[in-house]
Amino acid sequence: MKNLVLYIIALMMAPAMQQCTYSQSTQPKKEVMDTEKNKKHPAYSRTDTSKVNLSEEEWKKILPPEVYYIARQKGTERPGSSPFEYSKEVGTYYCAACGNALFKSDTKFESGCGWPSFYEPISKSSIIYAPDHSHGMTRTEVMCGRCKSHLGHVFEDGPPPTGLRYCINGVVLDFEKAQEAEKKYKEKQ
Ligand SMILES: [Zn+2]
Secondary structure (H helix, E strand, O other), X not given: OHHHHHHHHHHHHHHHHHHHHHOOOOOOOHHHHOOHHHOOOOOOOXXXXXXXXXXXXXXXXXXXXXXXXXXXXXXXXXXXXXXXXXXXXXXXXXXXXXXXXXXXXXXXXXXXXXXXEEOOOXXXXXXXXXXEOHHHOOEEEEEEOOOOOEEEEEEOOOOOOOOOEEEEOHHHXXXXXXXXXXXXXXXXX
């Protein structure tokens, strides 16, 4: 019975969650929509799009060490170490530090570079960009649009339609499988 209620709630919320991605307005139901299992710390939310501004000390307290190292210290995970690299699961990838929706699985591709790769973010505001001249290279760093955590880099050798390759550390991604209903809807298209 409990499962049925949860299923109905999830079905009702699916359209609202999609709208959230494209809207900056505060959703009144955000507290209801965030399930307990997703709530890692008070600033973490899959639905609240307001910016997260925490000190590095606060981040260090609330993030697991491996996430903190990449997200806040601009680290890089070992190539080939992320289970997301070859994952073909249908769903959404979120920022592991703050819960911001970043990429849809249908924009993911196998680049062979050693890290999960995408050709397009879920929305323009989901990612922010900065020039990165570290390690003797000129690259474009990509950060979470909500909490400014380091995610990886974007390169201009990706596939169509964008020609971009977002090379992302899997450690800073949370994945959530699409609802069965959403999968079926996509198959019909
Ligand atoms: Zn974030």
